[in-house]
Amino acid sequence: MAYHSAKGNSQPRWLFPFIVVTVACLCVLPLLRLLVAGFSSVLSGRALALLGEPAVWTAAYNTLTTSFLGMIVAVAIGGLFALALTLADVRGKWVLSFLFMLPTMIPPQVQALAWVGMSGPSSPLLKALGLAPPIGSAQPLYSIGGIALLYGVQHSPLVYLSLRAGLLSLPRDGIEAAKLAGASPWRVLKDIILPLSLPGIIAGAAIAFVSGVGNFGIPAILGLPAQIYTLPTLIYSRLASFGGGTFGDIAVLSAMIGVMAVAGLQIQELALRGRDYRVIGLSGAAATFRLGRLRAPLELLLWALLFVMLIAPFVALVSASLVPAYGVVLSLKTASFSAYEEVLFRQTATRTAFGNSIFLAGTTAIGLLMIGVLTGYALTRGSRRVAAWLSAMIEIPYALPGIVISVAFVLVFAAPIPLLGVTIYGTIWIILVAYLSSFFAVGLKPIVSALRQLDPALEEAARLSGAGFYRRLFDIIVPLIAPAAGAAMILVFLISCNELTVSALLWSAGTQTLGVAIYNLDDSGSYDLASALSVLVVVMVVVLMLLLELMAARLPKGVVPWRN
Amino acid sequence: ANLVLYTSQPNEDAQATVDGFMAANPDIKVDWVRDGTPKIMAKLMAEIEAGNPAADLLLIADTVTLQRMKEAGQLMAYRSPEAANYDASLYDADGAYYSTKLITTGIMYNTAAAMKPTSWADLAKPEAKGLVAMPSPLTSGAALIHAQTLAGVPSLGWDYYKALQANGAVAAGGNGAVLKSVASGEKAYGVVVDYMPIREKAKGAPVEFVFPTEGVSAVTEPVAILSTSKNAEAAKKFVDYVLSEKGQEGFLKLGYIPARNGMPVPEGFPARDTIKVLPIDAAAALKATEDDLKTFSGIFGTN
Amino acid sequence: MAKLILHKLSKDYGTGRPAVSDVSLTIREGGFLALLGPSGCGKTTVLRMVAGFETPSDGSILLGERVLADAERVVPPERRNMAMVFQSYALWPHMSVADNVGYPLKVRGITVERYREKVVEALKAVRLESYAERRPADLSGGQRQRVALARCLVTSPDVVLLDEPLANLDRHLRQEMEETFREFHQRSGATMIYVTHDQAEAMALATDVAVMSEGRLLQVAPPAEIYARPEGRLVGGLIGQGAILSLPAKESPDRVLGWDDLRAMLAGSPTPSGAEPRMDVLVRPQDVVLGGEGIAAKVEGVLYEGERYALRLAIADGQILRAYSRAPCSPGDTLSITITAGWRL
Amino acid sequence: MAKLILHKLSKDYGTGRPAVSDVSLTIREGGFLALLGPSGCGKTTVLRMVAGFETPSDGSILLGERVLADAERVVPPERRNMAMVFQSYALWPHMSVADNVGYPLKVRGITVERYREKVVEALKAVRLESYAERRPADLSGGQRQRVALARCLVTSPDVVLLDEPLANLDRHLRQEMEETFREFHQRSGATMIYVTHDQAEAMALATDVAVMSEGRLLQVAPPAEIYARPEGRLVGGLIGQGAILSLPAKESPDRVLGWDDLRAMLAGSPTPSGAEPRMDVLVRPQDVVLGGEGIAAKVEGVLYEGERYALRLAIADGQILRAYSRAPCSPGDTLSITITAGWRL
């Protein structure tokens, strides 16, 4: 008969233990295993020696500055798009926001190369304008600023998605009240809109920051020529000279990244503390600003940004896929589709890679949606202290470079799992588990920030209607946080679709991913094939997004981020 | 179980090698995993740490790494009958690893460049100021061997590297990055492994490759059997195959210089005996690795 | 400050039914207009157009000579110097009570002391001094409403729009707040529009009362006038607790009917045949006197109101009247009543 | 259905002041309790504890034999079979009006026809048939409140909690809705708790009226009783529009005072010296009769209420009385009044 619980909330009994176990398995266990592996060398004093190297500290400093500046750029660009596309009467919102999803889809190293190409001596654009610098000129992107800029470009869609969800739940009347109080649109933005969507902004900024901390592709291409090392490139170079203390080194460097991530999380918690974002009463009416004369310039700005962020690199990618060798000038004579032919029809591996990546990305996205909603619910409804701990644990794997995570997972799973006796190492499942671990934070953040903004009365009303936990989860909570949940899913899907470094060590025959395939082609000098495959990946994502668009009518409102 | 090969050869090459072997030994199936040497080693080391390495065979860029593994007891000694056809410096005396091909490191230049370099010393000339790119030993195994080789040449030595640094050369990334940077005209000259620019040139890229007069360094892409292999017999067959004439012809077709005596060189290469390969002692190189890396980093300001 | 003129104002949300249609209204400088009408009749929509949140589909709004909104241009809300209490309060959840109240001042940029002083004053006026540091989410419904009120009155707006500002307050506070409005109105001379469902409130506060129904304006007049001389069934039914009787039409220049007239008409129509012309007569409960010799009425329902009982009475032909009684009576009783006054609608 | 018992219920939000303290109350099976009290006195908090959203800091809640909440355990809201109208409505913005209303039915899993029928019926009861497909965001304030109402009454809950459910409705709808409540109450026999600021509503609907202030329960009694025999200044001031006079104490077994008593007392205290013991006497405005020979009173304020004028009168010693007058009079006039009844608090 009567179901009693001590706290009066009806979270199922299993929920909290489930979350703890999930977090322990996905996040804590691999990290602990890595620490254990590195323990001997940590004990032997090698760690101290490592920490005594100025290079390590320089790398740590570089990591912090590039990620921080990159975060600022990402927040600026992503924030601009989110505000313009959700609140203002900009034309062509659909196309703009659709396209704005795509820069994340261009692999970081491709993005970096495209930018180097765009601004360097061989830039077709600059050549055409007669502005190309002479051969051998210094490349301005080979700098802290350049790395940060590309981080910003690469990660701004993450900010966009997580902020958009927050903006959609802004109460219209609150904004109107501010206008009537005499606040100019800028003041409304500063005093009402931004503070109220702070959870979304901070979540987006945190994702952008952490993505920068763990990024390898961009600093590898932009940093190394200028001898700028970040922790991920440093870790990589340590791996290159595989000596006796490598695991110790990785463990120590990873711990440094972990500390950074946790510190970031603390700052985030601090920024959100003591405030209330629960929108009282009904929200659901979206606010809009009429821009008037500012509209055309703003639209121009958005398109220009999109051109630089997406269209130019994509064109570079396409042209690289059409010429037979690097450095050959594209012309009607040199162009050929043989790379596509090779990739699509001759290399069976790439076809397997398509299948694997779609499976992995789809499963990870759906899996993390479910885990994320449950975890987000438990975190926002439970004790704040425990929540802070769990969030920190969830955050670290995403902040660590993929290669570290994959080493950790090899360590854990190379041997058969005790008790069960099965080995998932060498199968696609280990990549899936590693993805779940690695992208947990990405899937969770937007959901948590949306739950923070929710008026608790809405759930209470459902409880009183007799809806048990699952009912109200599906009927009330998930639809209400649909924009955030959709954003989370799409983010996870996009990121895992062209993920490279996690799967790099975990794949084996038959389980290669698209990222691995592209990397391998690129690494072995087949740039045309690599570019062709990258183009195909972008095309595939566009097709998937269009499919989503077709289903949009049957999904809860706001799930599909480019729809209004 | 299938034979598992970990290799750092490019995709197509790896596939071709494996296909050739399976054609010769239809009863053995081979699974292969390809990645850059550092990554494939990271994977293997993690597996060994976890006590369950999946690979039977390694076919990777440089002997130094294998020498380290041999010293750690991770390689199986196997005396291949094919060894007789190889120069003694190209395989381990105990049979822990065997070189399969020669990949030399020389100079490439963009055809638009003002100077046509012919020797290592040319890169330190004022004409090349700020125009030289080379791979970092921290990233590329071949680059490490290269640095260690040149450092051992009396006329060059570490002073040569200091001169390069003073001349504005950058050392970063792997061979691929150097190739791109020179092919795209960002830099004019690059230190790079031979087959890359030669292949690209064949495809029409505006680049040239030269074997400098002082001689070239070489990595030999050795093959080795892991001591933990559960398919030792099949693995031995694989080693025999790659060392055999048939296997070596396969490498030749892919555009590499075969290691076996008496083989021709691929198209676009000068005759084998005109290529002066500078010597290196793997065991000594291994011992010096840490110091050399430090020295190199000291010069180029990397870590 | 100047006259606020609504000229043929219409608003269609695109739902098929216009929310407001063709409302023309002039509120004199410093006037206090109460807007009455059934739920969903368009009151909030009118306020939102005056504030500038909705663009009229048609018509224009003028403040004195200044066009606030018409077909071509719209002055944005932040330039209108108005203040509003929203039906949903529209408090900012991320700000404390004091910050919520002080925000309009902050935007105007005044000195820190002035600011603090004014905020404290406004909070005092709504009896929330000790809640200054709370978050809106930690307040009761009535307290939230009072914060909204304080925020509205903290500046010196030209026009004050109040959308059911007292709906969640108890009688005492309500009276106090009414007093506050009255004072504020006198002191500032602002033009006020006040939406309410409470007639007593409307009558007590306003200089004019406007009645809307289904988006249209039915009547505008001073309180005593609209109470005494309502036009049409709708206004008649809405103002005062009156009942409307359908009686045989009678030509008469005077619309106020006495007992003699009414008795004659009531007697003349025991069973309405439908053919003869009829007219509507509004009878207010206080004009129905129990006892005395009059007509018979049967008690249909009794509601206790504390001060008195509100009766629903059925007269001979089944029509319903309302009356008050200080003594309790039970449904089914038959009383004799006289009707001292009626109003031909 | 069974008695609802609140036993020494307390709630402290940790703000220093408990929101509810030590409330004990029994609502008989099928009872209809109106909860009155000033804004912020803890009414909503009591409802939220009964519904199960807040855990009592102390005390327990029982429905018949079943413990709903005490120190050890709490039955979650979804197992309580209650329904509530939230003060902030708490409509689900992503669902249409019909889905909002039908949700409690859907959770209970009934046949599709039954479902449709019941939803239509509930929407009809609140006059929103034609709004079934709208989103809550596109409704007026009162319409939203009605949706919340329909959702609350669509099932057959054991206990119905109504938090100012009619605050945003006009008089007509209010009366209709009151009627709906009454019917629903009779039909379902549910126990109802009704928070309101409108006494007339409370008196008309409830079988019992409870008055709270600052978190404490002051008095519970049937409407007529609480109106006639309020306990203490607070209840006296809250129920009815009465004024409270401070008069020289007089020993008397009877708490109802007539004109003779009152005249004597009023005459006996021209200037209160402060030393003599005094008592509070509640005088309701309808008991103040204008004209006749009595004491003099000066008109201090006049409010037009439509039906009549509400006067604020000052008697000789400056104390304030309230009275009604059907004829207008102006501030400053002096009237002669008699007080037909008073109640010693």
Ligand SMILES: Nc1ncnc2c1ncn2[C@@H]1O[C@H](COP(=O)(O)OP(=O)(O)OP(=O)(O)O)[C@@H](O)[C@H]1O
């Ligand atoms: N979440 C909360 N945290 C802290 N204090 C609260 C919270 N909710 C309510 N209070 C305080 O508790 C007291 C009682 O609040 P409650 O909402 O029960 O009042 P109420 O009687 O319903 O008032 P109203 O008629 O204005 O709605 C108020 O002083 C309020 O400020």
Ligand SMILES: Nc1ncnc2c1ncn2[C@@H]1O[C@H](COP(=O)(O)OP(=O)(O)OP(=O)(O)O)[C@@H](O)[C@H]1O
């Ligand atoms: N955003 C909207 N979209 C469509 N219809 C709307 C919208 N807002 C209001 N309406 C409709 O317009 C009509 C008038 O609404 P309005 O809010 O002005 O009523 P109101 O007089 O304020 O009512 P209440 O007293 O219930 O608050 C209503 O029928 C309502 O359903």
Ligand SMILES: [Mg+2]
């Ligand atoms: Mg309204």
Ligand SMILES: [Mg+2]
């Ligand atoms: Mg309340």
